[in-house]
Structure formats: C-alpha cells, structure tokens
Amino acid sequence: MAPVNIAVVGLGYWGPNLVRNLWETDRVQVVAVCDPNPRARGPIARRYPSIRAVASYEDLLADEDVDAVAIATPVHMHFAMARAALLAGKHVFVEKPMAGRSQDCLELMALADERSLVLMPGHTFLYSPPVRKIKKLLDDGELGELFFATFSRVNLGIHQSDVSVVRDLGPHDFSMLLYWLGKPTFVRAIGRDAVGSGQLDVAFVDMGLPNGALVHMEFSWLAPTKLRRTVLVGSGKMVVYEDTSPEQVRVFDRGVEMIEPQSFGEYQLSYRSGDVLSPRLDADEPLRLEMQDFVDCVASGETPVSSAALGYSVVQMIEATENSLTFNGSPCSLGAEPGEQRQAGDRRRSDGGMPVVGRLAAPGV
C-alpha cells in the first residue's frame, strides 16, 4: 500500500512533536512542514533535510502530492485552516479544540462527509494508556453501576490572555468523559476571574449523565500544587487516576452495601474494604498512537477513536459551560434540537425540574 503523504502545519511548541511522531509512524511520509515564521521552520529543516519546509499554507494546499495535513496552529485558526484543507481535498488532523464554535464543527464534519475525507480532532488523552485502561474497566462492567465521577485539573498555571480556564483545560476532561461515559444531559457551572486578568481562572462544572451518575469537574490556574486527579465511584469498584503519580491507575475493591433487613426497618450498611490493584499499563506514547490512528484511518476510511463527532461534543460542552457561567450557574441542556436555544430565566421547559439553556444536538457520540 502506498504511504500517506502528510504535511505538518504550525511549528511552534506542539507542531515539532507531531513531526517527530509522524516520522516514526508506519505507512506515512512527512513530505512537508509549513510555518510563516522562518525561525520555526529552521530547526525542523536542519533536523529533517528531506522534508520540504514552506512558508505559505495556500501553496501547501495546492500541492497535489500532499494527501493529508496535521494542523497545530493557534486555536482561533483551526476552523479556517481545516476548512481550506478539506475544500482542497486533504484529510485533516487538527489540534483540539477542532473549532471555536460547535456550528463550525458541524460545517467541517459536513465537508469531510461530502468528500469522504477523514477529519480528526487531536484529543490526545484518548490514546493514553491509563485512559484506555479505565475505558476497558468501564466497558467490562468492573465498576458496577457508576454513581459519580470527579475530575480535578488545577495548578499554578500560566494565565492565558485569549481563553478562559474552561477552554484551556476543559477539553482534556470533557474528551475523557465523552470517551468513557458518553454525553451528559446537562451542564452547570460557576467560576470567577480571581486575579482580575480578564479571563476566568477558576471554574467548577457539574454535569448529569443519562443513567443518573453525577460528574464534578474543577479547573484552575490558581492552586498551590498540581493536581491531575480523576475518581470514579461505582457500586462494584472505585478507580483513582492520577497523571502525576507513579501508579497512575488504582482500582479499589471498596464500597458500601445495604444488608437485607432481618425484621421490618432494620436496614444495615456493610462496608467492603478489599484489595487495591495497580494494573500494568502499556508504555506507548499517546501522541504516536494518535498519529498512527489518523494514518490508519486515512488509509482505511474508518473513523478514528478521536472522532469528529466526539470533538464536536467537546465544543458543545465548552459552549454549554460558558452559557451556564453567563446565566449564573443555570443548567444548560446538551440535548436540545438545533435552533432551540432558551435562556435560563425561561422555566416553561425543564429538564429534571431545572431551567434549560438549550444547545445543538450531537450527531451520535
């Protein structure tokens, strides 16, 4: 089978990682890199002399030798650059989030569908061994019925000037939640710009899943220590996932059960405190697996794990969170039909008795 000819676009902090991983990926040839900044092109041109380094994106898209592009430019450029590439007939990998607005994601998805091209957002966490392990535990029913999940992503982080902490940190946890458990039915959020930088630097986001499980996420650039911690509590087992720990995933055989009453009204609780298991995890680099999935899907026409539909739902979740923040924490539904947007003050429609700010419906995540 002929290799996929790919070009990496944007050679700032992240783009060179895409080049390195694609260079090591099977059935792909990195034929070009593109960045208008000569200082960004220089080091790549020196390290990989066989790769053509170009300044103009338009010239790159006009090159018929290029089958696919991997875009790692600033977020506000994703939509226009992905759209131009699809219109030029190229398969597209685009860093997360796929676009700033969910309606722009829908436009990209329609273009990719019409042209039978792969459109893949770069949600790298979906390829990380701990996240995949937890997906398997959930799919195998090891946790039993999921009661709730909490996600903490906080540290003394760099305050971004152009995006809030929700847009900066949220996509990671939103993508994991969608991958593991599907789409929430509602989102509600509170947050504040604590240091007065003009962007929210702390946000607390609550969600409900269709089966009744509750989800809480906290995002902050203001915290004394770095926490990357997810806890899943099920009726059978509980899982703690900590990216910063040497044992990234721990499975606790712990829980509480109701004991059948011996006589009327004598319910008792039984506490189970069993083994703690730290499962063996594969050592693969997530970004390499992500690049391999993109290349394989370009070759086969299949849908990547980090699908466009999932990327669309991530952007919907960002928008629903922002809507809720605008309306002082009112719940926002993610399931409303297109065009059916209501403000939180309107209590004529409700979701579990709560006011709803509707968003666009997702095409099947």
Ligand SMILES: NC(=O)c1ccc[n+]([C@@H]2O[C@H](COP(=O)([O-])OP(=O)(O)OC[C@H]3O[C@@H](n4cnc5c(N)ncnc54)[C@H](O)[C@@H]3O)[C@@H](O)[C@H]2O)c1
């Ligand atoms: N998946 C991950 O874990 C992860 C990690 C970091 C960054 N990212 C994503 O990668 C993307 C880039 O982030 P970054 O930190 O590298 O940004 P950056 O600002 O360091 O780099 C962006 C580069 O794009 C170039 N660029 C601007 N206009 C261009 C054009 N028209 N054509 C080609 N190149 C152009 C700039 O010159 C710059 O070199 C963002 O979307 C970010 O969200 C993803």
